[in-house]
Amino acid sequence: MSADIVQRVVETGIVAIVRGTNPERAIETVDALQRGGVSVVEVTANTNGVLDMIRDISSTFTADEVVVGAGTVLDAETARATMLAGAEFIVTPSVDTETIQTANRYGAPSVVGAATPTEAVDAYTAGADMVKLFPAASLGPGFVSSLQGPLGHIPTVPTGGVSLDNVGAFIDAGATAVGVGSSLVDGEAIERGDYEELTANARAFVDAVATARND
Numbered sequence: 001m002s003a004d005i006v007q008r009v010v011e012t013g014i015v016a017i018v019r020g021t022n023p024e025r026a027i028e029t030v031d032a033l034q035r036g037g038v039s040v041v042e043v044t045a046n047t048n049g050v051l052d053m054i055r056d057i058s059s060t061f062t063a064d065e066v067v068v069g070a071g072t073v074l075d076a077e078t079a080r081a082t083m084l085a086g087a088e089f090i091v092t093p094s095v096d097t098e099t100i101q102t103a104n105r106y107g108a109p110s111v112v113g114a115a116t117p118t119e120a121v122d123a124y125t126a127g128a129d130m131v132k133l134f135p136a137a138s139l140g141p142g143f144v145s146s147l148q149g150p151l152g153h154i155p156t157v158p159t160g161g162v163s164l165d166n167v168g169a170f171i172d173a174g175a176t177a178v179g180v181g182s183s184l185v186d187g188e189a190i191e192r193g194d195y196e197e198l199t200a201n202a203r204a205f206v207d208a209v210a211t212a213r214n215d
């Protein structure tokens with residue numbers, strides 16, 4: 001159910017973004033992230049073999065173990081195809097009303113990309129469950145905290161350039177969760193087969209979010 005998935009994103013506080021990973025390494029990659037406490041994963045639609053990867057992940061892990069979604073979804077067709085493959089939530093880099101409506105029609109929450117207050121309100125008005133502030137590192141934690149005044153009712157997921165150095169600042173600024181790609185799902189570690197490093201990275205992000213939330 002859509003509310004359960006949103007709840008899971010809120011609890012986990014981190015959405016791991018798998019982009020460009022070799023499909024043959026997808027299961028080990030997701031397993032390593034999950035062992036480190038990051039159990040919400042998005043595979044971007046511009047990754048080779050994305051539909052098979054989403055299918056594999058959703059059939060390998062139970063819903064309690066891993067929630068899998070699709071990222072970089074630009075249109076309703078891609079949203080539908082990824083949902084049919086098993087995507088339980090949809091992440092976009094921009095506001096496309098038809099994509100949001102398609103996700104809603106089939107019961108998948110959407111995390112919709114916005115870089116201005118107007119886009120954030122447009123996304124939320126169109127039915128987005130959360131707003132992905134993108135690109136987060138360019139906007140900065142100050143942008144996230146400025147939104148809290150007028151738009152504090154909109155849950156935000158800053159994404160793009162989030163690292164161990166700034167994740168705490170984004171949570172402190174009021175972010176509900178963060179999306180993390182290259183700083184967490186390290187392509188070189190995956191190529192080396194160093195899944196221990198992925199697990200350690202995931203743990204470090206989980207700890208950083210917990211510390212910031214407890215401050």
Ligand SMILES: O=C(O)C(=O)C[C@@H](O)[C@H](O)COP(=O)(O)O
Pocket residue numbers: 017019044071072073091092093159160161162179180181182183
């Ligand atoms: O396009 C999407 O749906 C995304 O999640 C964007 C996402 O890939 C983001 O750019 C990741 O950035 P980092 O590698 O974390 O800097």
